[in-house]
Amino acid sequence: MYANFQCGRFELRFERPFVMGIVNVTPDSFSDGMQHYGAEQAIAHGLQLIKEGADILDIGGESTRPGAEPVSVDEELRRVIPVIKGLKDCGVPLSIDTFKPEVMQAALEAGADLINDIYALQQPGALEVVANHPNCGVCIMHMVGEPKTMQLSPPDYNGDVTKSVVDFLAQRVEVMQSLGIASERIMLDPGFCFGKTVQQNYQLLANLSALKVLNKPILVGVSRKSMIGAVTGQEVANRMPGSVVAGIAGVERGAVVLRVHDVWQTKSAIDVWRAISLS
Numbered sequence: 001m002y003a004n005f006q007c008g009r010f011e012l013r014f015e016r017p018f019v020m021g022i023v024n025v026t027p028d029s030f031s032d033g034m035q036h037y038g039a040e041q042a043i044a045h046g047l048q049l050i051k052e053g054a055d056i057l058d059i060g061g062e063s064t065r066p067g068a069e070p071v072s073v074d075e076e077l078r079r080v081i082p083v084i085k086g087l088k089d090c091g092v093p094l095s096i097d098t099f100k101p102e103v104m105q106a107a108l109e110a111g112a113d114l115i116n117d118i119y120a121l122q123q124p125g126a127l128e129v130v131a132n133h134p135n136c137g138v139c140i141m142h143m144v145g146e147p148k149t150m151q152l153s154p155p156d157y158n159g160d161v162t163k164s165v166v167d168f169l170a171q172r173v174e175v176m177q178s179l180g181i182a183s184e185r186i187m188l189d190p191g192f193c194f195g196k197t198v199q200q201n202y203q204l205l206a207n208l209s210a211l212k213v214l215n216k217p218i219l220v221g222v223s224r225k226s227m228i229g230a231v232t233g234q235e236v237a238n239r240m241p242g243s244v245v246a247g248i249a250g251v252e253r254g255a256v257v258l259r260v261h262d263v264w265q266t267k268s269a270i271d272v273w274r275a276i277s278l279s
Contacts, residue, residue, distance in 0.1 A: 005217055006185045007056075007137035008113025010093045014217055014256040017270050020095065021046070021054030021263045022223065025079040026063045039082035046087045053267035056114070057090070058259060059083050059107075060097030064118055066151040066193075066226075073102045084110040095139070101125035108133050114187075118143050118194065120172045131179045138176070139187040139219055142168050144195030151226075154195050161200040162207040165190045170214055187257065189219045193227055201227040205246065208253035220250035221259035223266075244269045 005012040012018070025042045046057045061079035062071040076098065084094055088111035095114035096107035101123060104115050108129070113136060120140035121127045130138050142165045144155055157164040169188050176186060188211060192201050201222075211218050222228065228242040229235065240262045247258040248269055260266045 004184060005137060005187065006135060006182065007093045008108075008135055010113060012093070016274060017251045017255065018055040018257045019053060019263055019267050019270070020056040020058050020219070020257050020259040021049030021052070022259060022261050023049070023057050023059045023083065024063070025059065025061045025083055039086060042083045043086040046083070047090060049263045050090055050092055052264035054092060054263045056093045056095055056257070057087060058095040058097050058116055059087070059112075060116075061103070062098065064097075064147040064194075066147065067149075068147045070148070073100055076100065076103050077106055081106055081110050084112050087111075093137070095137075099123050099126065101129045104129045108136055113137060114139060116189075117141065118147070118191070120169075121176065122172075127176065127179055127181075130176070130185075131181055134180075134182075135185075137185050137187060138181065139189050140169065140172050140176075141189035141194065142191035147194075150195040151193070154197050154200065157200065161196060161204050162210050165204060166210055166213065169211070169216075173214060173216065183216070187217045187219055188214060189221060189259075192220070192222050193225045198227050198230040202231075205249055205253070208250055208255065212254050217257065218250075218255045219257040219259055220247060220255040222246040222250070223258075223260040223262065240265055248273050 023042050023046045059080055061076040084107055087094055093113040094111060095116045096112040097116045098104055099117050099119040115130055115136060115138045118141045121130060173186055190204055223243045224236050224239040228239040232242045244266055247266055258266055
């Protein structure tokens with residue numbers, strides 16, 4: 001499928017789809033704000049997600065939901081560094097969900113293995129942090145605008161959101177590789193619900209296989225998002241079934257990592273999907 005993926009202390013082989021469990025250390029995340037706000041609660045939640053089958057943990061200290069307010073570097077560090085240190089020896093790779101170079105640097109020093117950046121290393125200094133840590137993995141995402149305003153008026157992408165996403169990610173990969181960031185360290189996220197209408201999100205999911213041309217592992221993050229609520233009419237707490245179905249649709253089209261809140265439910269769906277696929 002893909003060559004081995006270098007992810008900090010780990011070398012990952014995507015012989016099956018992986019589940020990335022979300023650990024939000026925030027008071028205002030759209031789905032689970034305040035539920036794990038605090039190092040002890042977040043660490044316990046991460047360990048529980050591993051028991052449920054998480055292959056990777058994604059730790060975030062700043063909400064990137066539509067309309068989210070920015071968080072200072074110091075506050076983000078206060079939230080995430082104790083959690084990374086507390087989970088460092090949990091046995092799975094740790095991802096830090098941040099776009100701030102200062103947080104990237106501190107997180108890698110604390111034990112993080114993967115940088116998950118919604119700005120695709122476009123913030124000043126971000127490329128250099130990743131380039132200077134030759135073993136860490138990095139996931140870059142497509143987004144138009146910024147979290148606070150990205151959903152107010154998404155562009156029309158000249159009628160082809162998928163092409164726009166592919167072109168953008170290809171350009172960012174080229175920039176990264178020009179600085180010596182090896183191909184086997186790079187993962188791609190098309191950025192569902194980040195500057196896209198409901199229709200564009202589903203067009204992108206339906207055509208996700210177009211990203212295979214970039215020959216990089218693909219991460220899909222649709223868990224409990226507004227695109228699920230838009231077609232089911234369900235509030236955030238009741239979007240698990242729709243999220244799981246959308247995730248499996250992503251896997252069928254080439255995704256090898258699903259970033260989710262509901263780990264055991266997603267893993268169970270993947271297990272059934274694989275049993276069907278391998279029969």
